[in-house]
Each structure stands twice: as structure tokens, then as C-alpha cells.
Amino acid sequence: MCNLMDIEKFQKNLIEWYKKEGRDLPWRHTRDPYAIWVSEIMLQQTQVDTVKKYYTRFLRTLPDIASLAEADEDLVFKLWEGLGYYRRVRHMQEAARQIMTEYGGHFPETYDTIIRLKGIGAYTSSAISSIAFGQEKGVIDGNTLRILSRIYDRQDNIALEKTKKAYQLLMDELIQGTDPSMFNQGMMDLGAGICTPRHPDCEHCPVRSFCKAHAAGTECLLPVNIKNTSKTDLYYITAILKKDGKYFLIKNNDGLLENLYGFVQYEVESPVSFEEMFYENYGLSVRLYEYCKEIKHVFSHRIWHMNVYLGEIMDTPEPMNESLSVCLYTESEMAELPISTAHRKVCTQIP
Numbered sequence: 001m002c003n004l005m006d007i008e009k010f011q012k013n014l015i016e017w018y019k020k021e022g023r024d025l026p027w028r029h030t031r032d033p034y035a036i037w038v039s040e041i042m043l044q045q046t047q048v049d050t051v052k053k054y055y056t057r058f059l060r061t062l063p064d065i066a067s068l069a070e071a072d073e074d075l076v077f078k079l080w081e082g083l084g085y086y087r088r089v090r091h092m093q094e095a096a097r098q099i100m101t102e103y104g105g106h107f108p109e110t111y112d113t114i115i116r117l118k119g120i121g122a123y124t125s126s127a128i129s130s131i132a133f134g135q136e137k138g139v140i141d142g143n144t145l146r147i148l149s150r151i152y153d154r155q156d157n158i159a160l161e162k163t164k165k166a167y168q169l170l171m172d173e174l175i176q177g178t179d180p181s182m183f184n185q186g187m188m189d190l191g192a193g194i195c196t197p198r199h200p201d202c203e204h205c206p207v208r209s210f211c212k213a214h215a216a217g218t219e220c221l222l223p224v225n226i227k228n229t230s231k232t233d234l235y236y237i238t239a240i241l242k243k244d245g246k247y248f249l250i251k252n253n254d255g256l257l258e259n260l261y262g263f264v265q266y267e268v269e270s271p272v273s274f275e276e277m278f279y280e281n282y283g284l285s286v287r288l289y290e291y292c293k294e295i296k297h298v299f300s301h302r303i304w305h306m307n308v309y310l311g312e313i314m315d316t317p318e319p320m321n322e323s324l325s326v327c328l329y330t331e332s333e334m335a336e337l338p339i340s341t342a343h344r345k346v347c348t349q350i351p
């Protein structure tokens with residue numbers, strides 16, 4: 001679609017549809033960059049329905065940049081409790097302080113300045129700059145990559161960075177001359193509700209007449225999304241953490257070892273970094289006190305190098321210790337748990 005008339009018609013169809021059918025979400029009633037930022041960070045790795053409850057409470061308690069910058073860390077973490085990925089909110093508070101010192105408390109207004117804030121990537125920067133400040137910057141994520149690959153019937157592998165860059169240019173072209181906020185949110189909703197990964201609802205699609213994949217009958221074959229399957233070496237610090245004679249294990253909710261239990265491990269380079277990351281995620285201080293050995297485990301397409309340490313959980317500070325008891329197991333309880341083979345090897349290092 002390089003014809004200007006076509007682009008204008010595409011924009012018009014999308015935005016008219018969005019005005020009628022777009023999701024009514026709390027953060028769509030504001031142009032306050034702070035509120036939009038909070039919603040976008042919460043929406044990373046969290047479902048919309050869950051975010052709605054947290055968003056309202058967070059903004060009621062910390063209504064602006066200054067209040068977040070000055071807030072007690074415990075309060076901030078309490079407001080985030082249950083959303084997980086606590087590094088997100090820690091970075092938000094750091095960014096709020098950055099805005100106070102570098103921008104006098106005014107949220108920066110352009111994509112290039114927003115992206116320099118702690119914890120903000122290309123997607124979030126595009127979303128904030130377009131929705132709050134009307135900058136013509138298209139959002140690129142799984143939804144928009146899928147829509148574009150279908151609209152243009154392109155076979156590019158969307159797992160590759162070069163494809164993302166090329167599609168960013170396409171999005172930035174499509175967004176020219178229209179309402180950037182409406183356009184980006186229209187694309188987000190189109191991807192979430194109509195142009196879904198499986199069984200896209202082409203019959204109700206507002207941009208069907210522009211869709212080359214639909215015309216060719218290839219929409220269900222797209223996008224091409226092939227992850228690199230070559231063996232990758234991953235280096236972890238894996239900790240056997242103990243408290244009151246029990247061991248700290250977590251259940252994997254997704255990924256390679258879904259539903260299996262294992263020790264906590266992070267791709268970090270030092271025990272201190274591990275301790276910091278553990279605190280960010282669980283709100284608990286730990287101390288790694290002894291290095292055991294490196295244990296290697298080979299999967300079909302990756303190799304884990306687990307540098308095993310012994311450690312202890314030092315305290316149980318509020319507010320995030322509620323689930324601690326369910327993470328601690330005696331050795332005999334561990335014998336009954338479904339523990340991944342890789343971490344069964346780690347168990348051999350228990351003294």
C-alpha cells in the first residue's frame with residue numbers, strides 16, 4: 001500500500017471501526033502521559049482484566065510523577081503485589097526520579113527522549129508519545145507485526161530484528177497524517193480481537209479490502225515466526241536457598257519446564273546481582289555463601305550452564321512474604337515434587 005489515497009482510506013476505516021468497537025479501558029479516558037505509562041508498564045506480561053484493578057488503585061494512591069518518585073518503596077511494591085515482574089515497578093520509580101531531576105517533573109514529550117527513561121523500550125515509548133503527545137510513531141509488537149505481515153502478505157520472519165525495523169518503517173508510514181493515538185490503539189484492538197493469531201475474523205475486519213493475505217487466502221499461514229533453533233549456551237547462577245531447614249523452590253508457569261519445580265536461577269554474572277534480583281522478585285533478602293560447581297544440562301536446542309551456590313534466606317520483610325510458605329519444602333517433600341531433570345542434578349549439591 002504505497003498510494004496515499006489507499007493509506008488515508010486504511011486509516012479512516014481503522015479509526016472509524018475503533019471509535020465504534022474499540023475496548024473501553026480506564027487508561028483510554030486520559031491523555032496524561034503518567035497514567036498511560038503506568039498502564040503500558042502494567043500491561044507488559046499481564047492480562048488486561050487484571051491490569052484494570054491494579055491501575056485504578058495505583059493511580060489513586062500515587063496520582064502523579066512526583067508522588068511515585070517520593071513514595072516509600074514498600075508502598076510501591078505493595079501496590080504492585082500480585083502483578084509479578086517487580087523489576088518493572090522498580091524501574092518506574094527510578095524513571096520517575098529521573099523525570100523529576102532531569103525534566104523538572106514534566107514528562108518528556110518525544111519518542112527519542114521517552115525511550116531514554118529507565119525501563120522504557122521502543123513499544124512503550126511509541127505508545128506514550130503517540131497517545132499522550134500525538135507523535136506519529138507506530139507501535140510495533142506481536143499484534144502489529146502480525147497485522148502488517150498479513151496486510152502486505154509478507155513472508156519475512158518476524159522473529160528477526162531486521163524485520164521489526166522494516167515493519168517499524170511501514171507503521172510510521174501508515175500513521176502519517178492521521179490521529180496517532182486512535183491509529184495505534186485501533187491497531188492494538190484489531191490485533192487483540194479481529195486479526196488474531198489463529199482464525200482471524202476477516203469477515204468483520206475493517207481493513208479487509210486492503211489485506212493482500214486475505215485476498216490470497218494465506219492469512220492463516222502468516223506471520224512467519226521462526227525462532228533461532230541453534231544451540232544456545234545460557235549461563236545461570238542457580239541457588240540452593242534454605243530457610244528453617246527447608247528449601248526454596250518455584251513452580252514454572254510457562255516455558256520449557258512448565259509445571260515443573262526448580263531452584264531459582266538468573267542469568268546474572270555475580271552472586272550480588274543474584275541477591276538483588278531475588279529481592280526484586282520476592283522481596284526477600286538472601287545471602288549466597290558458598291560456590292559448589294558448574295552443572296551442565298543439554299536440551300534439544302540450548303545448553304544450561306548452572307553455577308550452583310548455596311545460600312540462605314535472611315528475612316521475610318513485608319509485603320511480599322505471603323507466598324513464602326508454599327515455596328519452602330523439606331528434602332522428603334522435594335522427593336515427591338515433579339522437579340526438572342536439570343534441577344535434580346542440582347539437588348546433588350545439597351550438603
Ligand code: SF4
Nearest residue numbers: 195202205211214219
Ligand atoms: S482481513 Fe483478516 S487477515 Fe487481513 S488484516 Fe483483516 S483480520 Fe487480519
